[in-house]
Amino acid sequence: METVTIVLALLLAVLVSGALGRLLPLPLPLIQIVIGVALALGPLPSTSLDPEIFFLVFLPPLLFLDGWRIPKRDLFRDGKTVLALALGLVALTVLGIGILIHWIIPSMPLAIAFALAAVLSPTDPIAVSSVAAQAPVPRRLMHILEGEALLNDATGLVCLRFAIAAALTGSFSLPEAATTFLWLAIAGLGIGAATTFLLTGIQELLRRRTGEDPGLQILLSLLTPFGAYLAAEHVHASGILAAVAAGIAMTYVEIQGRSLGATRVRRTAVWDSVALAANGAIFVLLGEQLPDVFRNAVKQADVQGAGWIVAWILVITAGLMAVRFVWVSVSLQFVLMRARSRGEKRDAMAWRLVAATTLAGVKGAITLAGILTLPLTLTDGSPFPARDLAILLAMGVILTSLLLASTVLPPLLRGLQLPPEPSHDAEEDAARAAARDDAVKAIEALQHRLVEEYEDASIAVEAGARAMDRYEGVKAATAERQAEATRFQQLAAMEKRLRLAGIEAERSALYRMRRSQVIDDVVLRRLVREVDLIEARLVA
Numbered sequence: 096m097e098t099v100t101i102v103l104a105l106l107l108a109v110l111v112s113g114a115l116g117r118l119l120p121l122p123l124p125l126i127q128i129v130i131g132v133a134l135a136l137g138p139l140p141s142t143s144l145d146p147e148i149f150f151l152v153f154l155p156p157l158l159f160l161d162g163w164r165i166p167k168r169d170l171f172r173d174g175k176t177v178l179a180l181a182l183g184l185v186a187l188t189v190l191g192i193g194i195l196i197h198w199i200i201p202s203m204p205l206a207i208a209f210a211l212a213a214v215l216s217p218t219d220p221i222a223v224s225s226v227a228a229q230a231p232v233p234r235r236l237m238h239i240l241e242g243e244a245l246l247n248d249a250t251g252l253v254c255l256r257f258a259i260a261a262a263l264t265g266s267f268s269l270p271e272a273a274t275t276f277l278w279l280a281i282a283g284l285g286i287g288a289a290t291t292f293l294l295t296g297i298q299e300l301l302r303r304r305t306g307e308d309p310g311l312q313i314l315l316s317l318l319t320p321f322g323a324y325l326a327a328e329h330v331h332a333s334g335i336l337a338a339v340a341a342g343i344a345m346t347y348v349e350i351q352g353r354s355l356g357a358t359r360v361r362r363t364a365v366w367d368s369v370a371l372a373a374n375g376a377i378f379v380l381l382g383e384q385l386p387d388v389f390r391n392a393v394k395q396a397d398v399q400g401a402g403w404i405v406a407w408i409l410v411i412t413a414g415l416m417a418v419r420f421v422w423v424s425v426s427l428q429f430v431l432m433r434a435r436s437r438g439e440k441r442d443a444m445a446w447r448l449v450a451a452t453t454l455a456g457v458k459g460a461i462t463l464a465g466i467l468t469l470p471l472t473l474t475d476g477s478p479f480p481a482r483d484l485a486i487l488l489a490m491g492v493i494l495t496s497l498l499l500a501s502t503v504l505p506p507l508l509r510g511l512q513l514p515p516e517p518s519h520d521a522e523e524d525a526a527r528a529a530a531r532d533d534a535v536k537a538i539e540a541l542q543h544r545l546v547e548e549y550e551d552a553s554i555a556v557e558a559g560a561r562a563m564d565r566y567e568g569v570k571a572a573t574a575e576r577q578a579e580a581t582r583f584q585q586l587a588a589m590e591k592r593l594r595l596a597g598i599e600a601e602r603s604a605l606y607r608m609r610r611s612q613v614i615d616d617v618v619l620r621r622l623v624r625e626v627d628l629i630e631a632r633l634v635a
Contacts, residue, residue, distance in 0.1 A: 109375030131382020159320030162342025181246030219459025283333030299328030408491035
Protein backbone atom coordinates (compact mmCIF):
# COMPACT_ATOMS: atom_id res chain seq x y z
CA MET A 96 0.00 0.00 0.00
CA GLU A 97 2.87 2.38 0.77
CA THR A 98 4.32 1.90 -2.73
CA VAL A 99 0.94 2.59 -4.33
CA THR A 100 0.58 5.75 -2.25
CA ILE A 101 4.01 6.98 -3.36
CA VAL A 102 3.25 6.32 -7.04
CA LEU A 103 -0.08 8.15 -6.82
CA ALA A 104 1.60 11.06 -5.01
CA LEU A 105 4.21 11.31 -7.78
CA LEU A 106 1.56 11.34 -10.51
CA LEU A 107 -0.48 13.95 -8.63
CA ALA A 108 2.67 16.06 -8.20
CA VAL A 109 3.31 15.88 -11.96
CA LEU A 110 -0.29 16.97 -12.59
CA VAL A 111 -0.04 19.91 -10.18
CA SER A 112 3.33 20.96 -11.59
CA GLY A 113 1.89 20.99 -15.12
CA ALA A 114 -0.85 23.38 -14.02
CA LEU A 115 1.61 25.61 -12.13
CA GLY A 116 3.97 25.60 -15.11
CA ARG A 117 1.28 27.35 -17.15
CA LEU A 118 0.70 29.95 -14.44
CA LEU A 119 4.25 30.73 -13.25
CA PRO A 120 7.12 32.09 -15.38
CA LEU A 121 9.47 29.35 -14.19
CA PRO A 122 10.93 26.29 -15.93
CA LEU A 123 8.78 23.23 -15.32
CA PRO A 124 11.65 21.09 -13.93
CA LEU A 125 12.34 23.66 -11.19
CA ILE A 126 8.66 23.66 -10.18
CA GLN A 127 8.68 19.86 -10.02
CA ILE A 128 11.82 19.85 -7.87
CA VAL A 129 10.23 22.28 -5.40
CA ILE A 130 7.11 20.11 -5.21
CA GLY A 131 9.35 17.10 -4.55
CA VAL A 132 11.03 18.90 -1.63
CA ALA A 133 7.57 19.73 -0.26
CA LEU A 134 6.59 16.07 -0.46
CA ALA A 135 9.76 15.06 1.40
CA LEU A 136 8.99 17.51 4.20
CA GLY A 137 5.33 16.44 4.35
CA PRO A 138 3.62 13.54 6.11
CA LEU A 139 3.96 11.05 3.22
CA PRO A 140 6.53 8.24 3.55
CA SER A 141 9.88 8.94 1.93
CA THR A 142 11.03 6.96 -1.11
CA SER A 143 13.99 4.57 -0.97
CA LEU A 144 14.96 3.89 -4.57
CA ASP A 145 16.57 0.69 -5.80
CA PRO A 146 19.04 1.95 -8.45
CA GLU A 147 18.53 -0.97 -10.85
CA ILE A 148 14.73 -0.71 -10.71
CA PHE A 149 14.92 3.06 -11.16
CA PHE A 150 17.16 2.61 -14.20
CA LEU A 151 14.84 0.00 -15.74
CA VAL A 152 11.58 1.87 -15.13
CA PHE A 153 12.51 5.36 -16.33
CA LEU A 154 15.33 5.24 -18.86
CA PRO A 155 14.19 2.74 -21.56
CA PRO A 156 10.92 4.48 -22.49
CA LEU A 157 12.52 7.96 -22.49
CA LEU A 158 15.47 6.90 -24.65
CA PHE A 159 13.17 4.86 -26.92
CA LEU A 160 10.89 7.84 -27.46
CA ASP A 161 13.84 10.16 -28.16
CA GLY A 162 15.15 7.75 -30.80
CA TRP A 163 11.70 7.31 -32.30
CA ARG A 164 10.73 10.96 -32.65
CA ILE A 165 13.98 12.72 -33.48
CA PRO A 166 13.97 13.95 -37.13
CA LYS A 167 16.28 11.49 -38.87
CA ARG A 168 17.08 13.61 -41.93
CA ASP A 169 18.03 16.62 -39.81
CA LEU A 170 20.08 14.33 -37.56
CA PHE A 171 22.06 12.95 -40.50
CA ARG A 172 22.50 16.41 -42.06
CA ASP A 173 24.21 17.72 -38.93
CA GLY A 174 25.70 14.32 -38.10
CA LYS A 175 29.30 15.51 -37.77
CA THR A 176 28.35 18.29 -35.37
CA VAL A 177 26.17 15.93 -33.35
CA LEU A 178 28.89 13.27 -33.14
CA ALA A 179 31.47 15.84 -32.11
CA LEU A 180 29.23 16.92 -29.22
CA ALA A 181 27.98 13.46 -28.28
CA LEU A 182 31.27 11.56 -28.43
CA GLY A 183 34.25 13.91 -28.30
CA LEU A 184 32.73 16.31 -25.78
CA VAL A 185 31.58 13.44 -23.55
CA ALA A 186 35.07 11.92 -23.48
CA LEU A 187 36.68 15.30 -22.75
CA THR A 188 34.09 16.01 -20.03
CA VAL A 189 34.58 12.67 -18.29
CA LEU A 190 38.36 13.03 -18.30
CA GLY A 191 38.66 16.74 -17.51
CA ILE A 192 35.80 17.12 -15.02
CA GLY A 193 36.65 13.82 -13.35
CA ILE A 194 40.16 15.05 -12.62
CA LEU A 195 38.77 18.44 -11.50
CA ILE A 196 36.32 16.79 -9.06
CA HIS A 197 39.04 14.60 -7.54
CA TRP A 198 41.34 17.62 -7.24
CA ILE A 199 38.84 19.81 -5.37
CA ILE A 200 37.46 16.88 -3.31
CA PRO A 201 40.42 14.62 -2.46
CA SER A 202 38.22 12.46 -0.21
CA MET A 203 36.23 11.31 -3.26
CA PRO A 204 37.98 8.34 -4.98
CA LEU A 205 39.07 8.98 -8.56
CA ALA A 206 36.75 6.27 -9.95
CA ILE A 207 33.75 7.90 -8.23
CA ALA A 208 34.84 11.29 -9.57
CA PHE A 209 34.90 9.86 -13.10
CA ALA A 210 31.46 8.28 -12.49
CA LEU A 211 30.07 11.65 -11.43
CA ALA A 212 31.64 13.35 -14.46
CA ALA A 213 30.13 10.66 -16.71
CA VAL A 214 26.57 11.30 -15.54
CA LEU A 215 27.12 15.06 -15.80
CA SER A 216 28.09 14.78 -19.48
CA PRO A 217 24.60 14.09 -20.97
CA THR A 218 22.28 16.99 -21.72
CA ASP A 219 18.49 17.10 -21.43
CA PRO A 220 16.55 18.56 -24.42
CA ILE A 221 13.30 18.56 -22.45
CA ALA A 222 14.83 20.85 -19.84
CA VAL A 223 16.21 23.03 -22.65
CA SER A 224 12.81 23.42 -24.30
CA SER A 225 11.28 24.19 -20.91
CA VAL A 226 13.67 26.99 -19.99
CA ALA A 227 13.56 28.39 -23.53
CA ALA A 228 9.77 28.56 -23.65
CA GLN A 229 9.79 32.37 -23.64
CA ALA A 230 12.41 32.54 -26.39
CA PRO A 231 12.12 29.36 -28.49
CA VAL A 232 15.32 27.65 -29.55
CA PRO A 233 15.94 27.97 -33.32
CA ARG A 234 14.83 24.79 -35.03
CA ARG A 235 18.23 23.75 -36.35
CA LEU A 236 19.95 24.33 -33.01
CA MET A 237 17.19 22.33 -31.30
CA HIS A 238 17.71 19.44 -33.72
CA ILE A 239 21.44 19.45 -32.96
CA LEU A 240 20.77 19.50 -29.21
CA GLU A 241 18.25 16.66 -29.55
CA GLY A 242 20.69 14.57 -31.54
CA GLU A 243 23.44 15.29 -29.02
CA ALA A 244 21.18 14.30 -26.12
CA LEU A 245 20.13 11.11 -27.90
CA LEU A 246 23.70 9.90 -28.33
CA ASN A 247 25.42 11.35 -25.30
CA ASP A 248 22.82 9.73 -23.04
CA ALA A 249 24.17 6.41 -24.21
CA THR A 250 27.89 7.30 -24.29
CA GLY A 251 27.81 9.06 -20.93
CA LEU A 252 26.01 6.21 -19.21
CA VAL A 253 28.32 3.63 -20.78
CA CYS A 254 31.27 5.61 -19.33
CA LEU A 255 29.43 5.54 -16.00
CA ARG A 256 29.28 1.77 -16.21
CA PHE A 257 33.06 1.55 -16.66
CA ALA A 258 33.67 3.94 -13.78
CA ILE A 259 31.42 1.94 -11.43
CA ALA A 260 33.17 -1.28 -12.44
CA ALA A 261 36.53 0.33 -11.66
CA ALA A 262 35.24 1.47 -8.27
CA LEU A 263 33.99 -2.01 -7.43
CA THR A 264 37.06 -3.94 -8.62
CA GLY A 265 39.74 -1.34 -7.96
CA SER A 266 41.32 -1.84 -11.39
CA PHE A 267 40.94 -0.57 -14.94
CA SER A 268 42.35 -1.99 -18.18
CA LEU A 269 42.21 0.19 -21.30
CA PRO A 270 42.37 -2.72 -23.84
CA GLU A 271 39.69 -4.59 -21.94
CA ALA A 272 37.58 -1.44 -21.71
CA ALA A 273 37.89 -0.83 -25.48
CA THR A 274 36.87 -4.43 -26.26
CA THR A 275 34.00 -4.24 -23.82
CA PHE A 276 32.87 -0.91 -25.26
CA LEU A 277 32.73 -2.37 -28.78
CA TRP A 278 30.65 -5.29 -27.54
CA LEU A 279 28.37 -3.02 -25.54
CA ALA A 280 27.83 -0.71 -28.52
CA ILE A 281 27.54 -3.20 -31.40
CA ALA A 282 25.52 -5.80 -29.53
CA GLY A 283 23.33 -3.17 -27.89
CA LEU A 284 22.48 -1.45 -31.17
CA GLY A 285 21.88 -4.75 -32.95
CA ILE A 286 19.69 -6.23 -30.22
CA GLY A 287 17.63 -3.05 -29.94
CA ALA A 288 16.89 -2.86 -33.66
CA ALA A 289 16.26 -6.62 -33.88
CA THR A 290 13.81 -6.48 -30.97
CA THR A 291 11.72 -3.82 -32.68
CA PHE A 292 11.68 -5.60 -36.05
CA LEU A 293 10.92 -8.97 -34.44
CA LEU A 294 8.05 -7.76 -32.25
CA THR A 295 6.45 -5.66 -34.96
CA GLY A 296 6.85 -8.54 -37.44
CA ILE A 297 4.95 -10.87 -35.11
CA GLN A 298 2.35 -8.18 -34.62
CA GLU A 299 1.94 -7.79 -38.37
CA LEU A 300 1.33 -11.53 -38.78
CA LEU A 301 -1.35 -11.43 -36.10
CA ARG A 302 -2.91 -8.34 -37.64
CA ARG A 303 -3.26 -10.06 -41.01
CA ARG A 304 -4.99 -13.05 -39.42
CA THR A 305 -7.18 -11.44 -36.76
CA GLY A 306 -7.39 -7.77 -37.74
CA GLU A 307 -5.95 -4.73 -36.01
CA ASP A 308 -6.51 -4.10 -32.32
CA PRO A 309 -5.30 -0.57 -31.44
CA GLY A 310 -5.02 -1.41 -27.76
CA LEU A 311 -2.68 -4.35 -28.40
CA GLN A 312 -0.52 -2.31 -30.78
CA ILE A 313 -0.14 0.48 -28.24
CA LEU A 314 0.69 -1.99 -25.47
CA LEU A 315 3.32 -3.64 -27.67
CA SER A 316 4.95 -0.27 -28.39
CA LEU A 317 5.09 0.41 -24.64
CA LEU A 318 6.72 -2.95 -23.93
CA THR A 319 9.25 -2.78 -26.79
CA PRO A 320 11.85 -0.55 -25.05
CA PHE A 321 11.78 -2.71 -21.93
CA GLY A 322 12.16 -5.87 -24.03
CA ALA A 323 15.12 -4.38 -25.90
CA TYR A 324 16.75 -3.17 -22.68
CA LEU A 325 16.36 -6.48 -20.82
CA ALA A 326 17.46 -8.56 -23.81
CA ALA A 327 20.65 -6.51 -24.17
CA GLU A 328 21.42 -6.55 -20.45
CA HIS A 329 20.92 -10.33 -20.40
CA VAL A 330 23.91 -10.78 -22.74
CA HIS A 331 25.88 -8.02 -20.95
CA ALA A 332 25.44 -5.53 -23.79
CA SER A 333 24.27 -1.92 -23.42
CA GLY A 334 20.59 -1.77 -22.63
CA ILE A 335 20.81 1.99 -23.05
CA LEU A 336 21.96 1.76 -26.66
CA ALA A 337 19.43 -1.03 -27.24
CA ALA A 338 16.56 1.25 -26.16
CA VAL A 339 17.85 4.04 -28.45
CA ALA A 340 18.26 1.67 -31.41
CA ALA A 341 14.79 0.22 -30.81
CA GLY A 342 13.31 3.71 -31.02
CA ILE A 343 15.21 4.55 -34.22
CA ALA A 344 14.08 1.25 -35.76
CA MET A 345 10.49 2.06 -34.80
CA THR A 346 10.61 5.01 -37.18
CA TYR A 347 11.38 2.74 -40.12
CA VAL A 348 8.61 0.34 -39.08
CA GLU A 349 6.15 3.21 -38.78
CA ILE A 350 6.86 4.65 -42.24
CA GLN A 351 5.63 1.39 -43.79
CA GLY A 352 2.14 2.76 -43.02
CA ARG A 353 0.62 -0.55 -41.95
CA SER A 354 -1.30 0.63 -38.86
CA LEU A 355 -4.63 2.44 -38.92
CA GLY A 356 -4.85 6.19 -38.48
CA ALA A 357 -6.94 5.82 -35.32
CA THR A 358 -4.22 3.60 -33.83
CA ARG A 359 -1.55 6.21 -34.52
CA VAL A 360 -3.65 8.99 -32.97
CA ARG A 361 -4.27 6.97 -29.81
CA ARG A 362 -0.67 5.74 -29.61
CA THR A 363 0.69 9.28 -29.86
CA ALA A 364 -1.56 10.41 -27.03
CA VAL A 365 -0.52 7.49 -24.83
CA TRP A 366 3.20 8.06 -25.43
CA ASP A 367 2.83 11.79 -24.76
CA SER A 368 1.30 10.92 -21.39
CA VAL A 369 4.03 8.39 -20.61
CA ALA A 370 6.78 10.90 -21.44
CA LEU A 371 5.09 13.60 -19.36
CA ALA A 372 4.69 11.29 -16.36
CA ALA A 373 8.19 9.77 -16.56
CA ASN A 374 10.07 13.05 -16.96
CA GLY A 375 7.97 14.79 -14.35
CA ALA A 376 8.30 11.96 -11.85
CA ILE A 377 12.09 12.01 -12.17
CA PHE A 378 12.32 15.70 -11.25
CA VAL A 379 9.81 15.26 -8.41
CA LEU A 380 11.91 12.37 -7.13
CA LEU A 381 14.99 14.60 -7.36
CA GLY A 382 13.35 17.11 -5.04
CA GLU A 383 11.98 14.38 -2.78
CA GLN A 384 15.44 12.88 -2.30
CA LEU A 385 17.16 16.24 -1.80
CA PRO A 386 16.71 16.80 1.98
CA ASP A 387 17.95 13.35 3.08
CA VAL A 388 20.75 13.28 0.53
CA PHE A 389 21.89 16.73 1.65
CA ARG A 390 22.09 15.67 5.31
CA ASN A 391 24.03 12.50 4.49
CA ALA A 392 26.32 14.26 2.04
CA VAL A 393 27.35 16.90 4.60
CA LYS A 394 28.46 14.09 6.90
CA GLN A 395 30.37 12.30 4.13
CA ALA A 396 32.07 15.51 2.96
CA ASP A 397 33.70 15.96 6.35
CA VAL A 398 33.29 19.73 6.20
CA GLN A 399 31.71 22.31 8.46
CA GLY A 400 28.35 23.44 7.09
CA ALA A 401 27.14 23.52 3.50
CA GLY A 402 29.42 26.27 2.23
CA TRP A 403 32.00 23.91 0.77
CA ILE A 404 29.34 21.84 -0.98
CA VAL A 405 27.88 24.95 -2.61
CA ALA A 406 31.36 26.00 -3.68
CA TRP A 407 32.06 22.57 -5.16
CA ILE A 408 28.79 22.68 -7.12
CA LEU A 409 29.62 26.10 -8.55
CA VAL A 410 33.18 25.04 -9.49
CA ILE A 411 31.95 21.85 -11.20
CA THR A 412 29.25 23.77 -13.08
CA ALA A 413 31.79 26.38 -14.19
CA GLY A 414 34.13 23.61 -15.33
CA LEU A 415 31.37 21.95 -17.36
CA MET A 416 30.48 25.25 -19.00
CA ALA A 417 34.14 26.04 -19.77
CA VAL A 418 34.80 22.63 -21.35
CA ARG A 419 31.61 22.87 -23.41
CA PHE A 420 32.35 26.45 -24.49
CA VAL A 421 35.86 25.57 -25.67
CA TRP A 422 34.72 22.42 -27.48
CA VAL A 423 31.81 24.15 -29.23
CA SER A 424 33.92 27.13 -30.31
CA VAL A 425 36.70 24.92 -31.70
CA SER A 426 34.21 22.65 -33.48
CA LEU A 427 32.39 25.61 -35.03
CA GLN A 428 35.69 27.12 -36.14
CA PHE A 429 36.55 23.90 -37.99
CA VAL A 430 33.10 23.88 -39.63
CA LEU A 431 33.64 27.44 -40.87
CA MET A 432 37.13 26.60 -42.15
CA ARG A 433 35.84 23.61 -44.13
CA ALA A 434 33.01 25.68 -45.59
CA ARG A 435 35.40 28.44 -46.69
CA SER A 436 37.77 25.89 -48.22
CA ARG A 437 34.87 24.79 -50.44
CA GLY A 438 34.42 28.39 -51.59
CA GLU A 439 31.34 29.10 -49.46
CA LYS A 440 30.91 32.54 -47.95
CA ARG A 441 30.54 32.35 -44.19
CA ASP A 442 30.44 35.11 -41.60
CA ALA A 443 32.77 35.19 -38.62
CA MET A 444 31.98 32.88 -35.72
CA ALA A 445 28.94 34.10 -33.74
CA TRP A 446 29.91 34.09 -30.09
CA ARG A 447 26.25 34.40 -29.10
CA LEU A 448 25.64 31.08 -30.84
CA VAL A 449 28.56 29.48 -28.97
CA ALA A 450 27.32 30.89 -25.65
CA ALA A 451 23.73 29.77 -26.32
CA THR A 452 24.86 26.26 -27.25
CA THR A 453 26.97 26.17 -24.08
CA LEU A 454 24.14 27.21 -21.78
CA ALA A 455 21.75 24.87 -23.59
CA GLY A 456 23.72 21.93 -22.22
CA VAL A 457 21.28 21.69 -19.31
CA LYS A 458 21.47 18.62 -17.10
CA GLY A 459 18.26 16.84 -16.26
CA ALA A 460 16.48 13.52 -16.05
CA ILE A 461 19.23 11.33 -17.48
CA THR A 462 21.83 12.76 -15.11
CA LEU A 463 19.61 12.09 -12.11
CA ALA A 464 18.65 8.62 -13.32
CA GLY A 465 22.29 7.75 -13.90
CA ILE A 466 23.64 9.00 -10.57
CA LEU A 467 20.94 7.16 -8.63
CA THR A 468 22.18 3.89 -10.12
CA LEU A 469 25.41 4.07 -8.12
CA PRO A 470 25.50 0.85 -6.07
CA LEU A 471 24.57 1.02 -2.41
CA THR A 472 27.47 -1.21 -1.36
CA LEU A 473 30.81 -2.50 -2.62
CA THR A 474 31.43 -6.16 -3.39
CA ASP A 475 32.54 -6.76 0.23
CA GLY A 476 29.29 -5.32 1.59
CA SER A 477 30.75 -2.02 2.80
CA PRO A 478 28.94 1.22 1.88
CA PHE A 479 29.74 2.63 -1.56
CA PRO A 480 32.16 5.54 -0.93
CA ALA A 481 30.84 9.10 -1.30
CA ARG A 482 27.57 7.91 -2.89
CA ASP A 483 25.32 10.51 -1.24
CA LEU A 484 27.88 13.26 -1.85
CA ALA A 485 28.03 12.38 -5.56
CA ILE A 486 24.23 12.38 -5.77
CA LEU A 487 24.01 15.75 -4.03
CA LEU A 488 26.65 17.28 -6.31
CA ALA A 489 24.78 15.97 -9.37
CA MET A 490 21.53 17.42 -8.04
CA GLY A 491 23.24 20.74 -7.37
CA VAL A 492 24.65 20.91 -10.89
CA ILE A 493 21.19 20.11 -12.34
CA LEU A 494 19.62 22.93 -10.33
CA THR A 495 22.42 25.38 -11.12
CA SER A 496 22.35 24.65 -14.85
CA LEU A 497 18.58 25.04 -14.89
CA LEU A 498 18.77 28.38 -13.09
CA LEU A 499 21.53 29.68 -15.37
CA ALA A 500 19.71 28.59 -18.51
CA SER A 501 16.35 30.00 -17.38
CA THR A 502 17.84 33.43 -16.67
CA VAL A 503 20.57 33.81 -19.31
CA LEU A 504 19.52 31.60 -22.23
CA PRO A 505 16.28 33.41 -23.27
CA PRO A 506 18.02 36.79 -23.81
CA LEU A 507 20.77 35.07 -25.81
CA LEU A 508 18.26 33.27 -28.01
CA ARG A 509 16.20 36.33 -28.91
CA GLY A 510 17.05 37.33 -32.45
CA LEU A 511 19.73 34.65 -32.81
CA GLN A 512 20.15 33.77 -36.49
CA LEU A 513 21.42 30.41 -37.74
CA PRO A 514 22.16 29.32 -41.31
CA PRO A 515 18.77 29.26 -43.09
CA GLU A 516 16.72 26.09 -43.03
CA PRO A 517 15.69 24.66 -46.39
CA SER A 518 12.08 25.51 -47.20
CA HIS A 519 9.62 22.63 -46.99
CA ASP A 520 6.91 24.34 -49.05
CA ALA A 521 7.99 22.91 -52.41
CA GLU A 522 8.49 19.47 -50.87
CA GLU A 523 5.05 19.61 -49.27
CA ASP A 524 3.40 20.72 -52.52
CA ALA A 525 5.06 17.91 -54.45
CA ALA A 526 3.97 15.35 -51.85
CA ARG A 527 0.39 16.63 -51.91
CA ALA A 528 0.28 16.50 -55.69
CA ALA A 529 1.72 12.97 -55.85
CA ALA A 530 -0.61 11.70 -53.14
CA ARG A 531 -3.59 13.36 -54.87
CA ASP A 532 -2.75 11.77 -58.22
CA ASP A 533 -2.54 8.29 -56.71
CA ALA A 534 -5.79 8.83 -54.79
CA VAL A 535 -7.63 10.01 -57.89
CA LYS A 536 -6.39 7.01 -59.90
CA ALA A 537 -7.53 4.61 -57.18
CA ILE A 538 -10.97 6.23 -56.96
CA GLU A 539 -11.40 6.19 -60.75
CA ALA A 540 -10.41 2.51 -60.97
CA LEU A 541 -12.83 1.51 -58.22
CA GLN A 542 -15.55 3.71 -59.71
CA HIS A 543 -15.30 1.89 -63.06
CA ARG A 544 -15.72 -1.45 -61.31
CA LEU A 545 -18.70 -0.19 -59.31
CA VAL A 546 -20.41 1.09 -62.47
CA GLU A 547 -20.27 -2.45 -63.85
CA GLU A 548 -21.47 -4.05 -60.59
CA TYR A 549 -24.51 -1.85 -59.91
CA GLU A 550 -27.57 -1.59 -62.10
CA ASP A 551 -27.96 2.13 -61.38
CA ALA A 552 -24.66 3.52 -62.63
CA SER A 553 -25.61 7.04 -61.59
CA ILE A 554 -25.06 6.09 -57.93
CA ALA A 555 -21.45 5.12 -58.59
CA VAL A 556 -20.91 8.29 -60.64
CA GLU A 557 -22.29 10.52 -57.89
CA ALA A 558 -20.34 8.68 -55.18
CA GLY A 559 -17.15 9.06 -57.23
CA ALA A 560 -17.76 12.79 -57.65
CA ARG A 561 -18.22 13.20 -53.93
CA ALA A 562 -15.08 11.22 -53.19
CA MET A 563 -13.16 13.42 -55.64
CA ASP A 564 -14.20 16.65 -53.90
CA ARG A 565 -11.41 16.53 -51.33
CA TYR A 566 -8.68 15.89 -53.89
CA GLU A 567 -9.93 18.52 -56.31
CA GLY A 568 -9.77 20.93 -53.39
CA VAL A 569 -6.20 19.90 -52.70
CA LYS A 570 -5.25 20.48 -56.33
CA ALA A 571 -6.89 23.89 -56.42
CA ALA A 572 -5.38 24.88 -53.11
CA THR A 573 -1.89 23.87 -54.21
CA ALA A 574 -2.14 25.78 -57.48
CA GLU A 575 -3.56 28.80 -55.73
CA ARG A 576 -0.79 28.80 -53.14
CA GLN A 577 1.80 28.78 -55.88
CA ALA A 578 0.06 31.63 -57.72
CA GLU A 579 -1.28 33.74 -54.86
CA ALA A 580 0.46 32.76 -51.64
CA THR A 581 -0.73 35.69 -49.53
CA ARG A 582 -4.35 35.43 -50.61
CA PHE A 583 -4.37 31.70 -50.05
CA GLN A 584 -3.00 32.10 -46.51
CA GLN A 585 -5.74 34.59 -45.69
CA LEU A 586 -8.35 32.33 -47.25
CA ALA A 587 -7.05 29.27 -45.40
CA ALA A 588 -6.98 31.11 -42.06
CA MET A 589 -10.53 32.37 -42.57
CA GLU A 590 -11.77 28.94 -43.63
CA LYS A 591 -10.09 27.38 -40.60
CA ARG A 592 -11.82 29.82 -38.25
CA LEU A 593 -15.18 29.11 -39.88
CA ARG A 594 -14.68 25.35 -39.73
CA LEU A 595 -13.59 25.48 -36.08
CA ALA A 596 -16.64 27.59 -35.22
CA GLY A 597 -18.88 25.05 -36.92
CA ILE A 598 -17.15 22.16 -35.14
CA GLU A 599 -17.59 23.83 -31.75
CA ALA A 600 -21.29 24.37 -32.44
CA GLU A 601 -21.65 20.78 -33.65
CA ARG A 602 -20.03 19.41 -30.51
CA SER A 603 -22.13 21.64 -28.25
CA ALA A 604 -25.28 20.40 -30.00
CA LEU A 605 -24.24 16.77 -29.44
CA TYR A 606 -23.66 17.33 -25.74
CA ARG A 607 -26.97 19.22 -25.50
CA MET A 608 -28.81 16.30 -27.12
CA ARG A 609 -27.18 13.89 -24.67
CA ARG A 610 -28.22 16.03 -21.71
CA SER A 611 -31.75 16.00 -23.12
CA GLN A 612 -31.64 12.19 -23.49
CA VAL A 613 -32.10 12.45 -27.27
CA ILE A 614 -29.01 10.26 -27.88
CA ASP A 615 -27.23 7.75 -25.67
CA ASP A 616 -23.59 7.57 -24.55
CA VAL A 617 -22.50 5.23 -27.33
CA VAL A 618 -23.74 7.54 -30.07
CA LEU A 619 -22.32 10.58 -28.27
CA ARG A 620 -18.84 9.08 -27.94
CA ARG A 621 -18.75 7.98 -31.58
CA LEU A 622 -19.90 11.32 -32.98
CA VAL A 623 -17.74 13.42 -30.65
CA ARG A 624 -14.71 11.33 -31.60
CA GLU A 625 -15.36 12.04 -35.28
CA VAL A 626 -15.62 15.75 -34.57
CA ASP A 627 -12.47 15.69 -32.37
CA LEU A 628 -10.42 14.03 -35.11
CA ILE A 629 -11.53 16.62 -37.66
CA GLU A 630 -10.68 19.41 -35.22
CA ALA A 631 -7.26 17.88 -34.47
CA ARG A 632 -6.49 17.77 -38.19
CA LEU A 633 -7.47 21.41 -38.63
CA VAL A 634 -5.50 22.60 -35.61
CA ALA A 635 -2.43 20.59 -36.63
